Amino acid sequence: MKLIRxxxxxxxxxxxxxxAETEHPSxxxxxxxxxxxxxxxxxxxxxxxxxxxxxxxxxxxxxxxxVWWVYxxxxxxxxxxxxxxxxxxxxxxxxxxxxxPGAIDALVILxxxxxxxxxxxxxxxxxxxxxxxxxNAGGQAITDAWTYFFEPIGVRSSLRFLDIxxxxxxxxxxxxxxxxxxxxxxxxxxxxxxxxxxxxxxxxVKLGGNDFSKVREDDFGNIExxxxxxxxxxxxxxxxxxxxADAMYQAIVxxxxxxxxxxxxGEYDTLTVFGFMRTFEFTFASENVSYFSWTxxxxx
Numbered sequence: 453m454k455l456i457r458x459x460x461x462x463x464x465x466x467x468x469x470x471x472a473e474t475e476h477p478s479x480x481x482x483x484x485x486x487x488x489x490x491x492x493x494x495x496x497x498x499x500x501x502x503x504x505x506x507x508x509x510x511x512x513x514x515x516x517x518x519v520w521w522v523y524x525x526x527x528x529x530x531x532x533x534x535x536x537x538x539x540x541x542x543x544x545x546x547x548x549x550x551x552x553p554g555a556i557d558a559l560v561i562l563x564x565x566x567x568x569x570x571x572x573x574x575x576x577x578x579x580x581x582x583x584x585x586x587x588n589a590g591g592q593a594i595t596d597a598w599t600y601f602f603e604p605i606g607v608r609s610s611l612r613f614l615d616i617x618x619x620x621x622x623x624x625x626x627x628x629x630x631x632x633x634x635x636x637x638x639x640x641x642x643x644x645x646x647x648x649x650x651x652x653x654x655x656x657v658k659l660g661g662n663d664f665s666k667v668r669e670d671d672f673g674n675i676e677x678x679x680x681x682x683x684x685x686x687x688x689x690x691x692x693x694x695x696x697a698d699a700m701y702q703a704i705v706x707x708x709x710x711x712x713x714x715x716x717x718g719e720y721d722t723l724t725v726f727g728f729m730r731t732f733e734f735t736f737a738s739e740n741v742s743y744f745s746w747t748x749x750x751x752x
Contacts, residue, residue: 563640
């Protein structure tokens with residue numbers, strides 16, 4: 453099991469992106485906006501709730517009880533970097549992201565429909581790392597008849613690059629290539645950060661979910677369903693070295709109330725979660741071996 457502690461992607465470390473932020477005009481204080489006008493402010497999208505809307509900063513409006521601006525979500529450019537699993541960045545043919553993230557050693561792509569993802573790290577213009585992964589279940593792009601007929605059937609939506617060399621001045625280029633050159637390609641989450649080993653996951657992991665939808669039944673048995681977000685849950689236990697328990701405990705507490713990427717088992721999409729650890733417990737079984745029990749919940 454691994455914990456990826458994400459590095460925040462900001463204007464300071466996002467060097468370039470192939471996705472232009474052009475959905476709406478930028479908010480401008482002197483401009484007067486009409487009801488229904490949409491703007492971009494701080495890489496977020498807002499819609500005006502009133503006419504004669506001038507001088508009201510969308511970032512300062514109460515999102516729970518908005519007066520002037522209602523929050524619509526992140527811009528397409530920044531959707532892959534937000535704290536949500538329900539939004540995606542969508543491009544045509546390919547998405548290319550260039551980051552200067554500092555000393556990271558892991559890249560995780562979640563909820564993507566790309567055919568191939570390539571990660572390259574350069575330092576002072578010298579290529580020090582390059583790897584391409586396919587979302588085909590067999591791990592290879594389907595480029596010939598043999599692969600088409602004999603590779604495992606299925607498509608993965610998550611990819612993990614866990615062997616990136618950590619350079620403080622490294623530049624990471626991530627390219628997501630769609631199956632169709634002119635078709636859409638999307639990415640729900642692109643996370644970079646430092647990884648921490650949390651022991652060996654034991655058999656018997658429980659996979660479940662919390663559905664926040666509301667179901668109402670009237671006196672005649674008629675059902676009305678209000679569909680709402682869904683969160684994945686995981687519960688299990690890991691075998692750890694007792695000498696590492698203190699460091700692990702401190703690292704987990706440091707991520708309290710912060711979204712992180714948890715890789716329970718890299719072979720299964722459903723066992724990688726972008727979310728938080730709801731409960732955990734260490735059992736000191738012996739001088740050498742201990743147990744780490746945990747419950748994870750994804751973001752919605």
